[in-house]
Amino acid sequence: MKKTLTVFALFVAVIASGAADGADDAVSVILNNFGAARYAAGAIPKADLDKIIAAGVRAPSARNRQPWRFTVVSTKALAEKIVNGITEGNVVIVVSADSDSADYTLDCALAVENIYLAAQALGYGSRIYTGPVANINSKLKNDLGIPRERSAVAVVRVGRLASNVDVASSASPRKPADSVVTYR
Numbered sequence: 425m426k427k428t429l430t431v432f433a434l435f436v437a438v439i440a441s442g443a444a445d446g447a448d449d450a451v452s453v454i455l456n457n458f459g460a461a462r463y464a465a466g467a468i469p470k471a472d473l474d475k476i477i478a479a480g481v482r483a484p485s486a487r488n489r490q491p492w493r494f495t496v497v498s499t500k501a502l503a504e505k506i507v508n509g510i511t512e513g514n515v516v517i518v519v520s521a522d523s524d525s526a527d528y529t530l531d532c533a534l535a536v537e538n539i540y541l542a543a544q545a546l547g548y549g550s551r552i553y554t555g556p557v558a559n560i561n562s563k564l565k566n567d568l569g570i571p572r573e574r575s576a577v578a579v580v581r582v583g584r585l586a587s588n589v590d591v592a593s594s595a596s597p598r599k600p601a602d603s604v605v606t607y608r
């Protein structure tokens with residue numbers, strides 16, 4: 425019995441320490457995020473791309489309505505119509521919503537953030553763009569197979585990071601917490 429209890433305690437300790445490591449990893453990815461501007465050529469393996477998209481699909485949404493669709497653009501010629509200066513192997517993911525109702529924007533933003541962070545957790549560079557949204561909605565829906573009633577909300581570019589690009593060299597400074605946080 426004592427041996428069984430010891431094995432059980434060890435099992436719980438291993439699970440608990442695993443969960444803590446996982447939590448640390450997640451916070452570390454969040455704290456070290458940056459929008460990559462420089463990329464190296466090279467494809468993203470399908471298994472990694474599937475994980476990145478799964479992270480978007482797993483986002484929370486109000487009343488679990490999941491108003492998003494993901495258009496994954498891996499063709500350089502089409503990706504270049506969306507974001508300038510595409511590097512070979514970059515994937516551009518267009519997140520669109522069921523309608524252009526402001527109601528859906530926050531839901532889609534959460535999916536966008538999940539994709540952006542999942543890509544960085546897997547060691548890729550990623551960057552969020554809203555600059556291309558107006559052009560997508562007015563000119564590129566046909567090319568992208570986005571139906572007329574849907575609206576693009578944002579784009580996430582994912583690719584292999586150029587060498588010597590990391591959080592220290594690339595992240596923009598943030599306002600100090602004590603200038604944006606109020607405790608009551």
Ligand SMILES: Cc1cc2nc3c(=O)[nH]c(=O)nc-3n(C[C@H](O)[C@H](O)[C@H](O)COP(=O)(O)O)c2cc1C
Pocket residue numbers: 457458459460551552553554555556594595596597
């Ligand atoms: C909602 C949103 C829209 C953005 N749109 C663009 C964009 O159109 N073009 C661009 O170059 N970067 C865009 N960015 C990237 C931001 O400029 C960048 O995340 C911010 O300046 C912080 O820099 P850092 O991520 O490198 O630390 C966008 C980011 C967010 C969150």
